[in-house]
Amino acid sequence: MWFWRMGTDMGIDLGTATVLVYIKDKGVVLKEPSVVAIDKNTNKVLAVGEEARQMIGRTPGNIVAVRPLRDGVISDYDITEKMLKYLIRKGVGKRRISAPKVLVCVPSQATEVEKRAVMDAARNSGAKTVYLIEEPLAAAIGAGLDISQPNGSMVVDIGGGTADIAVISLGGVVVRSSIKVAGDRFDEAIIRYIRSKYKLMIGDRTAEELKIAIGSAFKGLRDLSMPVKGRNLITGLPDLVDVTTEEIRMALQEPIRIIADSVHSVLERTPPELAADIIENGILMTGGGALLHGLDKYIESETGIAVHIAEDSVSCVANGTGKVLNAFEKLDMSMLDMEVQLIEK
Template structure:
């Protein structure tokens, strides 16, 4: 038994919208919004995670909602550090092991500075050592894809801030592409549409709800409608507007086509032997945005290969990290200078 196995191994998916922590032997222990409520006067933390998310758009001027991760990278190191300290303390509750080894997913195309920011944000979070793992590789392991074989496999992770697509073989990334476009961009596109078409100002939460209720990437067999609640920019009063799936599809056309193009371009980059394998095995979509209605069918149509959505797209990265880190040896982990 290696020395590491006596310690506690955990996995962290630090996403633009959601942060998940998985602890070996205990499973998924934390699934929270990547949000913090701060007091404007002194920057003190008032609420973290779902609690902060529940007050989005409803805060008085004395409070501010911060999203420390934007487009998949840390935008505010100090707020991110506070958020992670809180989350990790919660994840450690009732944990016997004093030493925590944490595997963290990072976007494949993140820079050295962005990776360093992830390490720094965990410095005071009571973590002994960390290991950064490519997000798409983790997602593939989480989706139980057979990536250890010398065969081409393709995965695309569409999150809130980043979309990534990769071709994998022999447990490695052969080629990949990423784009800072995801669910957030779609929400913004819906808010813009409502403003331009109906002079209706809607909040971020409302835009996301509309996307989830009626959003799609291709026409639906059953038409859908929903009510958009906001403030009329002409009369200045609250107003409800009924919107249909076709209108929202039109609003989402830009971000959807960017994501589809990214997937297609990644497939085009694959060496011929591997693309022949992908024609058979297909492309697996994961990440919350993969749940957009008919996005799988749209990609299938434009890429000409079978496409399926991971059955657990919001958790695949963290479960994949946990699977990968199970068998790692001690020298794979990077220790914090004075924490051991």
């Protein structure tokens, strides 16, 4: 049984790859991979977060390491609820307390069913009241943008499951797009490329390591190589190949092109006055996917607009929920359109 104590409001960035928990007046207290290890025989949770991530691809038959969120939304409700309960308890420490208010981020074009699943999971994990906020809006606030002004700001938030692109003005989202192409799709593209060229099967973790260590989205910015171990699909035996930055760039061409096209589409639908502001101020990139080497240069070359990567881009969304919580009395949380409307005193 949970015991309630006031002053424990929480913001949760419920990401496909990572969950971040923000506690009011304390900041981001937890950052864990969105992975849960389950014993299939007993349906018992064995590990959550980084400990469970280490088990991916390495578990015996009765243990499965699963990611309960796919493409930015809940794919396994029961496991998501168990993961949230564990992470909230870990975030608040040993005291048995819960959060009277929880603010959860969702993709900008989440369906009503997806929104309801997030709210129900948060409530069943110990929240008394649940509010939702669009990820690009929270990212903009977390990055320090003053979204209350009548100026256009463009945010491209690239996470693990979705890339959310939004033009924000006067505290609301004017134009939005959410695509299910982000960090996970980068990893899948690398796996397919290595399998096709070298007939070598590698796992998600190896693909992510390649992406971070030697990957690049823009030609000529990096010239690195890395030995990669995997299973040879022809012999069935372990094998080793050297992979270069240029090969990773070629592997990533399709997903980064889709993101650039989506940014282009949002710009086409942006009102002229706001488009002029974006040309002047540039595009702000947030999220873990924004850290792909050279992605900012790639989007800049495709749009002709300067692109800036937010400081601490991984935590921007979580920090945005924190700023909203800390100024809650000034905000009207709209449950219908998922936007946070700023109200003048």
